[in-house]
Amino acid sequence: MANIVRLALAQINPIVGNLDYNYKKIADTIAKAKAKGANIVAFTELVLTGYPPEDLVLLPSFVQHNLDLTYSLAEESRDIFLVFGFIDLDQDTYNAAAVAYNGKLIYRYHKVFLPNYGVFDEERYFRRGTAAPIFKIGPVSIGVSICEDIWHPVGPANVQAYHGAQLLININGSPFHAQKQRWREAMLATRASDTGCFIAYVNMVGAQDELVFDGSSVVFSPEGELIARAKSFEEDLLIVDLDLDESTRVRLRDTRLRQESEIRLLEDIKAEVMELEGSLNKLNALEIKSRIEKEQEKLEEIYNALVLGTRDYARKNGFSKAVLGLSGGIDSSLSAAIAVDALGPQNVIGVRMPSRFTSQASLDDAKELADNLGIELRDISIEPAFCAFLEMLKQWLPQTGSSVAIENIQPRIRATILWTLSNQEGLLLLTTGNKSEIATGYCTLGGDTTGGFAVIKDIPKTLVYELAAYRNSVAGRNIIPERVFTKPPSAELRENQKDEDSLPPYAVLDQILEEYVEHNKSALDIVKLGIDPAFVSRAIKLVDANEYKRRQSPIGIKITPRAFGKDRRMPVTNHYRGQQNL
Amino acid sequence: MANIVRLALAQINPIVGNLDYNYKKIADTIAKAKAKGANIVAFTELVLTGYPPEDLVLLPSFVQHNLDLTYSLAEESRDIFLVFGFIDLDQDTYNAAAVAYNGKLIYRYHKVFLPNYGVFDEERYFRRGTAAPIFKIGPVSIGVSICEDIWHPVGPANVQAYHGAQLLININGSPFHAQKQRWREAMLATRASDTGCFIAYVNMVGAQDELVFDGSSVVFSPEGELIARAKSFEEDLLIVDLDLDESTRVRLRDTRLRQESEIRLLEDIKAEVMELEGSLNKLNALEIKSRIEKEQEKLEEIYNALVLGTRDYARKNGFSKAVLGLSGGIDSSLSAAIAVDALGPQNVIGVRMPSRFTSQASLDDAKELADNLGIELRDISIEPAFCAFLEMLKQWLPQTGSSVAIENIQPRIRATILWTLSNQEGLLLLTTGNKSEIATGYCTLGGDTTGGFAVIKDIPKTLVYELAAYRNSVAGRNIIPERVFTKPPSAELRENQKDEDSLPPYAVLDQILEEYVEHNKSALDIVKLGIDPAFVSRAIKLVDANEYKRRQSPIGIKITPRAFGKDRRMPVTNHYRGQQNL
Numbered sequence A, B: 001m002a003n004i005v006r007l008a009l010a011q012i013n014p015i016v017g018n019l020d021y022n023y024k025k026i027a028d029t030i031a032k033a034k035a036k037g038a039n040i041v042a043f044t045e046l047v048l049t050g051y052p053p054e055d056l057v058l059l060p061s062f063v064q065h066n067l068d069l070t071y072s073l074a075e076e077s078r079d080i081f082l083v084f085g086f087i088d089l090d091q092d093t094y095n096a097a098a099v100a101y102n103g104k105l106i107y108r109y110h111k112v113f114l115p116n117y118g119v120f121d122e123e124r125y126f127r128r129g130t131a132a133p134i135f136k137i138g139p140v141s142i143g144v145s146i147c148e149d150i151w152h153p154v155g156p157a158n159v160q161a162y163h164g165a166q167l168l169i170n171i172n173g174s175p176f177h178a179q180k181q182r183w184r185e186a187m188l189a190t191r192a193s194d195t196g197c198f199i200a201y202v203n204m205v206g207a208q209d210e211l212v213f214d215g216s217s218v219v220f221s222p223e224g225e226l227i228a229r230a231k232s233f234e235e236d237l238l239i240v241d242l243d244l245d246e247s248t249r250v251r252l253r254d255t256r257l258r259q260e261s262e263i264r265l266l267e268d269i270k271a272e273v274m275e276l277e278g279s280l281n282k283l284n285a286l287e288i289k290s291r292i293e294k295e296q297e298k299l300e301e302i303y304n305a306l307v308l309g310t311r312d313y314a315r316k317n318g319f320s321k322a323v324l325g326l327s328g329g330i331d332s333s334l335s336a337a338i339a340v341d342a343l344g345p346q347n348v349i350g351v352r353m354p355s356r357f358t359s360q361a362s363l364d365d366a367k368e369l370a371d372n373l374g375i376e377l378r379d380i381s382i383e384p385a386f387c388a389f390l391e392m393l394k395q396w397l398p399q400t401g402s403s404v405a406i407e408n409i410q411p412r413i414r415a416t417i418l419w420t421l422s423n424q425e426g427l428l429l430l431t432t433g434n435k436s437e438i439a440t441g442y443c444t445l446g447g448d449t450t451g452g453f454a455v456i457k458d459i460p461k462t463l464v465y466e467l468a469a470y471r472n473s474v475a476g477r478n479i480i481p482e483r484v485f486t487k488p489p490s491a492e493l494r495e496n497q498k499d500e501d502s503l504p505p506y507a508v509l510d511q512i513l514e515e516y517v518e519h520n521k522s523a524l525d526i527v528k529l530g531i532d533p534a535f536v537s538r539a540i541k542l543v544d545a546n547e548y549k550r551r552q553s554p555i556g557i558k559i560t561p562r563a564f565g566k567d568r569r570m571p572v573t574n575h576y577r578g579q580q581n582l
Helices: A019-035 A054-058 A060-077 A156-161 A180-195 A247-254 A253-258 A300-318 A330-345 A360-373 A385-394 A402-424 A437-438 A463-475 A482-486 A508-518 A521-528 A531-545 A547-551 B021-036 B054-058 B060-077 B156-162 B180-195 B245-253 B254-262 B298-316 B329-344 B360-373 B383-390 B404-425 B433-440 B461-475 B482-486 B506-518 B523-527 B533-545 B545-549
Strands: A004-011 A039-041 A083-090 A092-101 A104-110 A131-137 A140-146 A167-172 A198-203 A204-208 A211-214 A216-222 A227-230 A235-244 A271-276 A322-327 A349-353 A375-378 A426-432 B004-011 B040-042 B079-091 B092-101 B104-110 B131-137 B140-146 B167-172 B198-203 B205-208 B211-215 B218-219 B226-229 B234-245 B270-276 B322-325 B348-352 B376-379 B430-431
Touching: A004 A019, A004 A198, A019 A039, A019 A060, A019 A235, A039 A167, A060 A083, A060 A092, A060 A104, A083 A104, A083 A140, A083 A167, A092 A131, A104 A131, A104 A140, A104 A271, A131 A156, A140 A156, A140 A204, A140 B060, A156 A167, A156 A180, A156 A271, A180 A198, A180 A216, A198 A235, A204 A300, A204 A482, A211 A300, A216 A235, A216 B506, A227 A235, A227 B060, A235 A247, A300 A330, A300 A426, A300 A463, A322 A330, A322 A402, A330 A349, A330 A463, A330 A482, A349 A360, A349 A402, A349 B404, A360 A375, A360 A482, A385 A402, A385 B383, A385 B404, A402 A426, A402 B156, A402 B383, A402 B404, A437 A463, A437 A508, A437 A531, A437 B226, A463 A482, A463 A508, A482 A547, A508 A521, A508 A531, A508 B218, A521 A531, B004 B021, B004 B198, B021 B040, B021 B234, B040 B167, B054 B060, B060 B092, B060 B104, B079 B104, B079 B140, B079 B167, B092 B131, B092 B140, B104 B131, B104 B140, B104 B270, B131 B156, B131 B245, B156 B167, B156 B180, B156 B270, B180 B198, B180 B218, B205 B298, B211 B298, B218 B234, B226 B234, B234 B245, B298 B430, B298 B461, B322 B329, B322 B404, B329 B348, B329 B360, B329 B461, B329 B482, B348 B360, B348 B404, B360 B376, B360 B482, B383 B404, B404 B430, B433 B533, B461 B506, B506 B523, B506 B533, B523 B533
Parallel strands: A004 A039, A039 A083, A131 A271, A140 A167, A167 A198, A322 A349, A322 A426, A349 A375, B004 B040, B040 B079, B131 B270, B140 B167, B167 B198, B322 B348, B322 B430, B348 B376
Antiparallel strands: A004 A235, A083 A092, A092 A104, A131 A140, A198 A216, A204 A211, A216 A227, B004 B234, B079 B092, B092 B104, B131 B140, B198 B218, B205 B211, B218 B226
């Protein structure tokens, strides 16, 4: 007397704007799901357009093409219940889920909760929906919602559960940050046990500009148990067999649920119950299918996010090869390793660009790294250009000693060299600045901040070391040479320069930055954590003073809850110093 | 039997984040308004925090300091009815207007309509209000609302009019674009005659990052006539005497208004009528005060916006002096003239940076311009560095002929020179690229696109010529030399190079760009306007392909309805080509 359905969660990697490519990928995956005997297949949020489409949503031709393809895709729903994300247009635009069955588009669900915080701008593009559909096919009862809808404690899912839904399909484009998966799975477990429904959470995989999507689609039982998990950072088609009667059993048993369902739900969301012909539970289920892929550790998931982010940026923007400067330091070493894992060693070119201030150790470490990674290494001394600039500008520079202006000529020459190689050979220029540097402005406009893609832009220096060590541990040998970890960080722009001449020690700095940038704490709040007030004050002043540099940085991969970029929108012109008060 | 009040509209220039500076400026201006006998004084939207404060709104210390100062400012309302913008915090944050009277904060109005399109992100920061207050003081009845509230045909203003308001004070931070003032004044005339109320529209002046606010505060009579206008692009305190009985007279006379007022207004907005003690119409008005400043012509207002935008960016970011490259072309010539008008000739340094490809005419024209403007001119040939780079990179560059990579070395050397001067002397580096170049990517990353502030970023090339001619006409002589207008534009990066070798003629290109960028039209739409399909196709492909360059440009002044920047949020990774279809 089971009521078993076979569900396929299609975790694919679409490309923003490439409607035809996405269409074909979806259609092919529907065919695969059918071949595996699935009765239901669900794709991710705005999968047809790619996510997030940003101001493409404002183009009528774009929205219309997406609508045409939506109707066409719906025809692929013969013998399967199909859910996928698209942009609906009906007086206004909606972030929508198409529900198709028996070859017809039967419903267009409109996302109710539109995120407009952090990296999200959905109120800019979409009108909110007001209906919660429940699809009844024989003994099977399904609710559909989109991403943010399931994060709210009262929303469409509760309305659907109240009207008997056993399976809640929630389709997602949920941007990655480190350890988000745990938080998300805890929330989903709660929602499942709150509603007494199966929750099938299907999440996009792939990268789009500064965002990475990790996949890691999951299914939770009506008792809040994790019963299936797809791969992380890879495409996957997760097949799960569910006995939907379990939902009914839990809800009949659990008085708490019945009482909760009597609370008047959000008046704004009205239930729409549809009774459909046919059957979804025709499965001859002698063996219940499911799998739980392992959860990745923190360093593993961050590293994989960086690799996927770099690979997808290159691939989706037409680059097969990349170039970067190798200084022998930890930042460029880690960036090179990520580039190699993203693009292959044959597609990465490292360039050593020594000056009079470059140590032999730096040169040797860069060489050893390039050898270990198996990448091409080029050597271009910056001295001829450096001498030329010093001569050309001598009238305007101090006659004795150095200056920041003189120091900064060097990264600017290096940028010109790398851009020239990039232009000449069609190489993606990877910059190697870390979050600690970018936060404090310890970088040069027109120099190391200029490039095509900023690989470790959101990685604090201390985490750079951890990720480098992680990469070595995976290899089982020191791909990144031991000495790169132990020598004190230096920009080598003058004699005996050390980063810590200008900045607080990185271990302290990174703690301050996390509190200040990610948690919006003030200097006073941070000092209360026991950190040296002088360091706190210095670090925060630097962050406040350098917004203009960050505004001109290339985009890079977000891995923290609050990256520089769309996440943190500080004015450049900004006199507020209240966060610095002690 | 008149019911006369004296209204002061305080059009001041606040600084984002500088709460104490703004506080003092507001307090001083209240004193001035009192000295002029005003009974009512109104300041602009979020004047206390500066506008737009962006993610500063998310900082508890910032919001708290603003609240403390709000209560303190309210005490300045002895003998005057005071309205000013601040951030309210009451369970959530609101874009609010403080209403103070007799030394007390009597009401905190919450903006009802929160713009979340174009450059606006107000749904990111604020909860919407639900109340429309009416303040009755003897025979005087006043409504207060904020900016966007008055743009909607049914909103707080109608509710206030229905409950007897005679004067509607609307406080604004309305970003400038060319000719917006006409559109705005037409709308306000309509709202005044729709409601039968005086409308006092007070708008911010000054610049904040990419936005300029033009001031041009106005008052309309209940019959929709313009009766007062403040200056444009300058601080001003506009004093207007109003006989509020005119509102009553118009509304008793005009049956249409009475019928309209019986329509059930937005249920969400509830009226709150407050009866207050005292008197506002104690004016001994023997002579009715008012003035109407002249409306500026299109070129005049755009030029003034660029000057104010540049001056405020420099001033508010701590720069007194600026540097820019002078190529002898129209873009750098116009940019230099704007810089001089913004900062004074003694604060602008021009740099000629010739190469082997620079013509004598370019050198002469740059010299003549610098002489005419009275600015310092420096000469730094780029040849030594250019030769050095060609030698350093010869293994990686074509052995014969030129290449884009070789060409681009030159602007990159120039950027290094200018950055070095900027670093050494604390100069603001102004870039001189126009909108046509930035749209089509006819510019070099790490070269002419890198700098501190992009003066003419939103000015299409054809408008650059018009503005240059306008500047000469104002001077009554050719500040910008005649030949700069007549010679064909060239980047002079190779022999005999002309812009039109790579781009459609600018007259055509700019028309295409306006349709494509500002109006979101497709290639097909644009060809229907009678433009050569080959040019349309080429231009649009270039715009689509160069989002990554724009993302790294410095900020610059918005003067069109849709500038590159916060206004247009296109993904960098974007495969959509549907707009290119013919």
